[in-house]
Amino acid sequence: MNKRIILAGLLIALASAAAGSMQKRAYRITRQTLEDKIRGGWAGQMIGVSYGLPTEFKSNGRIMEGNLRDYQNWTPERLRSAISQDDLYVEMTFAKVMDDAGLNATTEAYGEGFKDSQYSVWHANAAARRLLNLGVKAPLSGHPKYNAHANDIGFQIESDFIGLMCPGLPREANKYCDRVGRVMTYGDGLYGGMFMSGMYAAAFFESDARQVVAAGLANIPAESGYGRIIRDVLAWSKQNDDWRKTWQLIEDKYNRDDDTCPAGALRAFNINARLNGAYVALGLLYGQGDFTRTLEISTRSGQDSDCNPSSASGIAGVMLGYSRIPAEWKAGIDALADEKFSFTDYSFNGITASTMRRALKVIEGVGGRISGDEITIPSQAPKAPKLEQWGMGTAQAMLMAGDAAWSWKGEWIEAKGRDDERQYAGKAAAGAGREAEVKFTGMAFALLGAFGQDGGRADVYLDGARAGTLDAWTPGRGRTNDTALWHAYGLKDGAHRLRIVTRDDADARSTGKRVALFGLISYANKAAGQ
Numbered sequence: 001m002n003k004r005i006i007l008a009g010l011l012i013a014l015a016s017a018a019a020g021s022m023q024k025r026a027y028r029i030t031r032q033t034l035e036d037k038i039r040g041g042w043a044g045q046m047i048g049v050s051y052g053l054p055t056e057f058k059s060n061g062r063i064m065e066g067n068l069r070d071y072q073n074w075t076p077e078r079l080r081s082a083i084s085q086d087d088l089y090v091e092m093t094f095a096k097v098m099d100d101a102g103l104n105a106t107t108e109a110y111g112e113g114f115k116d117s118q119y120s121v122w123h124a125n126a127a128a129r130r131l132l133n134l135g136v137k138a139p140l141s142g143h144p145k146y147n148a149h150a151n152d153i154g155f156q157i158e159s160d161f162i163g164l165m166c167p168g169l170p171r172e173a174n175k176y177c178d179r180v181g182r183v184m185t186y187g188d189g190l191y192g193g194m195f196m197s198g199m200y201a202a203a204f205f206e207s208d209a210r211q212v213v214a215a216g217l218a219n220i221p222a223e224s225g226y227g228r229i230i231r232d233v234l235a236w237s238k239q240n241d242d243w244r245k246t247w248q249l250i251e252d253k254y255n256r257d258d259d260t261c262p263a264g265a266l267r268a269f270n271i272n273a274r275l276n277g278a279y280v281a282l283g284l285l286y287g288q289g290d291f292t293r294t295l296e297i298s299t300r301s302g303q304d305s306d307c308n309p310s311s312a313s314g315i316a317g318v319m320l321g322y323s324r325i326p327a328e329w330k331a332g333i334d335a336l337a338d339e340k341f342s343f344t345d346y347s348f349n350g351i352t353a354s355t356m357r358r359a360l361k362v363i364e365g366v367g368g369r370i371s372g373d374e375i376t377i378p379s380q381a382p383k384a385p386k387l388e389q390w391g392m393g394t395a396q397a398m399l400m401a402g403d404a405a406w407s408w409k410g411e412w413i414e415a416k417g418r419d420d421e422r423q424y425a426g427k428a429a430a431g432a433g434r435e436a437e438v439k440f441t442g443m444a445f446a447l448l449g450a451f452g453q454d455g456g457r458a459d460v461y462l463d464g465a466r467a468g469t470l471d472a473w474t475p476g477r478g479r480t481n482d483t484a485l486w487h488a489y490g491l492k493d494g495a496h497r498l499r500i501v502t503r504d505d506a507d508a509r510s511t512g513k514r515v516a517l518f519g520l521i522s523y524a525n526k527a528a529g530q
Contacts, residue, residue: 027168027205027377034167034375036321037204038359039352041164044291044317046082046348047329048309052299053081057420059302061255061268063247068296076332084342086119087310091158092344092351093117094180099354103176103361111138111183119343120479122420123261123271124154127482128184130451133475134507139182142189144390148446148484149271151189151391152261155181156273157307159193160314161351163200165358170219170382172362173197178385185273187388191220192273195230196280196311198382203318209284209294210234212315216281218382224389226274229254233281243286243297250278262446262484263419265395265521269303271420276304283312291316291326392444392489393523399438400519401426410434410502415516417450419483424448426518430456432504434515439497442522444489447498451482454512460486461499470500472515473507483518493524 051074055064082088097105097113114125115132124142127149131141144150159177166173174194181190198219202212217230232253236246259270270276279301287294291313298312299305317325337348346354360370369376399405401424408427415428426449427436447460447470455472470486498520506513 025379027379029167029204029375029377031373031375033321034204034359035352035356036323037167037318038164038355039322040317040320040325041160041200041203041314042317042348042352042355043322043325043330043333044313044315045088045160045310046079046333047317047325048295048298048311048313049085049087049306050078050080050082051295051313052306052309053085055299055302056304056306057269059300059305060270061251062302063244064300064302064305068299076335079332080336082341083336083339085306085310086121086125087157087307089119089341089343090117090121090125091161092341092346094158095161095351095354095358096345098176098358103358103365105179107138107179107182110180111141114183116477117343118477120481122481123263124149124152124184124189126480127484128154130474130480130482134471134473142182142184142186144186144489147184147186148392148487149189149261149482150184150186151273152185152271153189153192153273153276153304153307155183155185155189156192156196156277157311159197160200160311161355162193163197164318164355165362166197166201167204167359167363168201168377169362169366169380170198170201170215171380172366173201174219174383174385187390188224188226189273190388191224191226192277194219194385195226195277196315199284199315200318203315207289207319209288209319210237212319213281213284215382219384221384221387224387225391226277229274229278230281233278233285237282237285243282246282246286247301250275250282254278260392260395260444260446260523262448262521263421265446266398267421269421271304276308279303279305279308280312280315283309284315287312287316289316289319291320291329295329390489392446392487393442394525395521396442396524397440397522398519399440399522400424401517403519405440406436406438408434408436412436415450415518417483417516417518419481424483424518426450426516428514428516429502430513430515432502434502435499436517437497437499438520439495440520440522441495442524443491443493444523445487445491445496445498446484446521446523447486447500448483448518448520449485450514450516450518451480451485452514452516453510454514455510456506456513456515457503458515459501459503461501462488463496469503470515471507473510475509485517489523
């Protein structure tokens with residue numbers, strides 16, 4: 001038996017032991033301690049996102065070296081930037097639905113609460129909100145049939161509030177994650193939220209970061225792509241004292257071909273939930289309960305390096321409690337503790353109080369006891385959900401609108417656009433009968449184009465058969481950052497022909513009938529780690 005198999009077995013045993021230890025005892029905690037830990041979780045998120053904000057996606061596929069504090073010019077006033085960060089205000093949208101509709105709110109209710117939001121959104125969230133506004137109800141708004149970003153980081157950075165209201169209760173956390181997370185994700189995208197909330201749930205009663213990460217792993221299917229990367233991080237961190245060696249192992253195995261998001265295709269940019277989740281785990285495992293070290297490692301790992309330290313520091317903040325977070329990091333919180341986060345009804349004090357109320361309801365709902373200052377929480381072992389996986393494969397080619405693979409009929413004019421990483425030059429048309437055709441090889445594709453308030457419609461034909469209708473309209477509320485006009489996966493790996501025929505109609509809310517095409521990304525084989 002080789003060392004890898006032995007080590008994998010030990011890690012599964014560790015996760016099982018974490019689950020078993022939770023089954024054996026009831027937890028006891030005072031109201032003051034519970035509130036202190038909830039407060040620490042929210043403060044940790046604020047500190048992490050503020051600290052990492054200047055580095056976001058500025059270090060892709062490489063470790064950020066140098067003195068981060070000098071680079072960022074950190075001061076307590078920097079915490080004010082957390083007030084306007086999507087890492088916080090988006091999850092508060094769902095907390096508001098829960099506060100208003102109760103703990104039994106449905107996935108469709110969370111979708112309705114999100115649909116009319118006014119803030120900027122990206123990737124999985126952008127696609128979901130657009131779909132919701134086109135009448136695709138949740139959970140279909142998060143299903144990969146409709147949402148090309150269903151494995152992206154969206155729900156992973158919005159699940160913190162669930163873990164914070166489920167102290168020691170990982171199954172309850174998964175129950176709420178399953179309802180909320182399906183608004184914008186599926187499979188590994190959903191498991192990202194379950195992994196994070198599972199770690200939060202464990203952090204209330206666990207001081208060993210390795211046990212916290214193992215508890216999060218026990219909350220998701222071990223055989224999933226997300227489960228595999230976290231198992232590897234746990235194994236490699238056992239073998240290597242230097243976190244940079246483990247980071248490189250993650251990079252070599254998972255980053256190169258892992259991201260199917262169009263913005264990351266054939267680039268170092270990676271918004272996939274599991275890679276960024278691995279960086280959260282890396283910060284916790286090598287931070288070993290040290291708040292500053294956890295913060296720095298999760299930031300230095302790169303990619304979504306404001307979201308990742310926000311999650312890692314939030315979990316560390318629960319482990320420590322607000323009272324034990326180093327003063328240098330929380331020094332700016334008191335000054336804005338009653339200031340509302342953008343687009344929300346909550347301040348730092350308000351969301352802490354709201355989370356505390358929900359936590360007490362959750363505890364009572366599972367048979368816990370609240371007697372004066374003393375709270376008893378029944379033991380609850382993690383239970384992973386049924387495995388669900390999907391993938392586009394590995395990006396192999398980008399066929400831009402000017403390439404020979406494309407042909408055009410009718411009147412098309414020049415069109416420009418961009419996403420997080422690229423600027424595009426394509427072609428646009430309005431009205432019926434304009435055609436575009438592209439030939440490609442692979443097992444999946446993403447058609448790139450522009451969404452807008454003047455968007456129109458087009459019929460889509462794949463290999464001669466009608467595949468559906470694309471709708472390029474998107475609501476004007478907030479910025480909706482997405483270029484995946486149409487996608488399909490699970491095709492026979494080989495040659496294909498995609499034809500787009502514009503129509504003379506549009507959504508009733510559209511100001512035009514414009515369809516703009518930038519290109520196509522083809523995918524083949526399986527994604528890294530699958």
